[in-house]
Amino acid sequence: GESVGLHLPTLSVQEGDNSIINCAYSNSASDYFIWYKQESGKGPQFIIDIRSNMDKRQGQRVTVLLNKTVKHLSLQIAATQPGDSAVYFCAEIDGSGGGADGLTFGKGTHLIIQP
Amino acid sequence: DTAVSQTPKYLVTQMGNDKSIKCEQNLGHDTMYWYKQDSKKFLKIMFSYNNKELIINETVPNRFSPKSPDKAHLNLHINSLELGDSAVYFCASSQVSLFDYEQFFGPGTRLTVL
Numbered sequence: 001g002e003s004v005g006l007h008l009p010t011l012s013v014q015e016g017d018n019s020i021i022n023c024a025y026s027n028s029a030s031d032y033f034i035w036y037k038q039e040s041g042k043g044p045q046f047i048i049d050i051r052s053n054m055d056k057r058q059g060q061r062v063t064v065l066l067n068k069t070v071k072h073l074s075l076q077i078a079a080t081q082p083g084d085s086a087v088y089f090c091a092e093i094d095g096s097g098g099g100a101d102g103l104t105f106g107k108g109t110h111l112i113i114q115p
Numbered sequence: 116d117t118a119v120s121q122t123p124k125y126l127v128t129q130m131g132n133d134k135s136i137k138c139e140q141n142l143g144h145d146t147m148y149w150y151k152q153d154s155k156k157f158l159k160i161m162f163s164y165n166n167k168e169l170i171i172n173e174t175v176p177n178r179f180s181p182k183s184p185d186k187a188h189l190n191l192h193i194n195s196l197e198l199g200d201s202a203v204y205f206c207a208s209s210q211v212s213l214f215d216y217e218q219f220f221g222p223g224t225r226l227t228v229l
Contacts, residue, residue: 038156
């Protein structure tokens with residue numbers, strides 16, 4: 001079936017560097033995308049979202065880019081800090097279902113921040 | 116204040132037993148969900164309820180029965196537990212609108228079936 005996937009299972013970056021986490025999705029009907037951060041032993045935590053009518057959205061130290069042509073989503077984290085170490089998931093939803101359909105998650109990327 | 120809470124945090128039980136996991140949200144949301152996260156961290160939707168009405172049942176065995184006594188609660192009852200049911204189960208909630216599909220997740224319940 002259709003799913004959202006990630007290119008790299010583990011990403012290791014130096015503290016202070018920028019990191020980019022990528023995600024590919026296959027459902028062309030998806031119109032809403034979210035990045036979640038999951039720390040060990042905790043539930044997923046919302047980071048940033050983007051609708052399909054946008055190609056870029058910025059938050060505090062994070063930027064999400066959406067390329068609908070190639071069905072690609074990325075999360076950029078600026079000046080990574082030790083607290084950024086976590087597993088990052090992209091998720092998508094087809095809002096035409098009324099929004100109660102549940103999110104389709106990618107496989108997750110484990111971001112490791114090296115001191 | 117905890118927005119989405121689950122009990123218990125950990126659940127260890129024998130194969131064949133019946134167990135329940137409880138979920139409560141104090142966000143006033145109208146939609147609640149159950150997700151299963153396997154050992155490889157893959158998260159998959161199991162059920163969603165909107166205003167106490169079942170919306171999604173994603174090919175989950177009928178040993179799993181969600182119950183929503185009111186909008187703020189969505190419990191998950193599992194009969195005849197199997198080894199493959201071992202996972203972390205997350206409850207989530209959202210207020211469905213045209214503009215926002217963000218879901219808020221609970222801390223998870225780690226179920227271990229021996």
